[in-house]
Ligand SMILES: [Zn+2]
Ligand SMILES: [Zn+2]
Ligand SMILES: [Zn+2]
């Protein structure tokens with residue numbers, strides 16, 4: 001670690017909260033903290049808030065650094081709005097303390113004051129759940145004859161013996177639950193704004209009495225773990241978007257046995273992040289069968305929790321075939337990528353290989369009018385990426401960001417926040433500080449970070465500096481990822497606007513002639529002089545334009 005002050009602060013926190021039930025710290029190994037900074041997590045049990053804190057190397061540094069730690073809040077019960085107000089509070093607490101330790105003040109504020117601060121906004125949000133129940137379940141769910149059902153000795157959800165803990169017997173189906181399973185079920189249905197039902201997947205009888213079990217909500221991490229080890233898992237699906245942020249949010253799916261082919265009932269919305277997705281394959285909502293689309297099949301095989309055994313097996317078999325096929329194509333493609341003569345050739349080959357997958361994914365988010373244009377990338381950024389190209393596989397990926405950042409990205413490449421630059425951590429860093437990209441079949445993951453209908457299409461070198469987590473690839477080396485294209489939606493894509501006359505393109509063509517060796521852009525990109533003749537369209541650009549039109 002670069003400074004002993006940080007270490008001292010962490011050690012004292014460890015001592016202060018040792019054995020505390022309200023504040024549980026997950027500190028790094030203090031004897032072995034890396035030079036490039038470290039992060040740790042604190043769970044504020046009583047308020048149900050988790051905070052991940054990242055300590056940059058110059059926080060509390062000897063030379064009087066005034067850098068503050070970065071943090072990210074998450075909670076199983078508070079909506080984003082409340083967490084944002086907490087974050088503001090923490091930030092204003094820290095401002096006057098710049099240069100001195102702030103962590104204790106932060107943790108104490110969260111432990112003692114957060115609940116009061118939230119009572120105005122948070123309570124309203126939580127109470128809202130009870131008022132707008134929405135029943136989209138059919139009424140003909142079978143109910144058991146009380147005479148026929150013997151009282152089970154165990155909770156029928158988690159199988160704990162019911163002699164030591166109270167029995168919660170559901171009125172309509174007579175199924176027996178333990179209080180914890182009753183609480184879990186109630187919390188999940190309440191969050192999904194649905195009336196509670198029996199959690200047993202082959203029963204699902206109405207169970208309004210479970211509403212009484214919405215006591216102190218538990219952390220979603222705890223609830224979801226419990227769901228996973230009970231038959232209730234067959235009634236829910238984890239939101240893929242939240243999963244990519246490290247959270248398992250149990251979304252109630254209305255499919256009864258995993259077979260329901262009705263697309264309307266297959267489509268669900270995450271109560272936490274509002275992401276709308278197919279409950280069977282967890283792709284963006286779609287109308288065709290999940291088995292008709294290779295990318296859906298591959299995603300089905302990765303679904304959490306897994307589908308029913310029969311469906312899961314079928315999907316796994318098909319996915320294996322598809323992957324084998326893809327691998328074969330990739331090996332052939334790689335050969336051409338590696339032999340590409342220069343960056344422009346590489347860019348062209350890359351697009352040929354991945355055009356269909358990229359455009360399909362983009363179309364889900366931006367509509368079928370979406371088009372691509374090559375990024376005006378600085379020469380040394382191109383060279384850095386090309387340098388190690390023949391040692392690894394190359395995958396396509398998306399990166400979503402504020403379009404205001406594009407000029408900087410095109411001249412410096414994508415950079416890791418905080419690493420020898422001024423770039424702040426924009427969207428949290430659940431899986432470590434790196435460049436976050438979305439797999440080619442998960443465009444929606446990057447969409448949330450875009451400020452306009454535009455996204456970067458990148459090539460990612462697959463080596464030990466890349467971590468694959470769910471639908472994301474986190475790149476820990478700036479040289480391992482290069483933004484090749486920028487997607488955009490032409491203002492009137494339905495009219496026959498030709499590629500060469502798109503004004504934005506004219507401008508970027510003015511800065512850099514494609515097809516010729518690229519020049520590094522000047523520090524301040526000069527406007528193209530009107531007297532200069534427009535650069536010739538390369539064959540590649542014409543083909544690209546023609547291809548884009550097809551979608
Ligand atoms: Zn139980
Ligand atoms: Zn039941
Ligand atoms: Zn979600």
Ligand SMILES: [Zn+2]
Nearest residue numbers: 278280281290
């Ligand atoms: Zn699907």
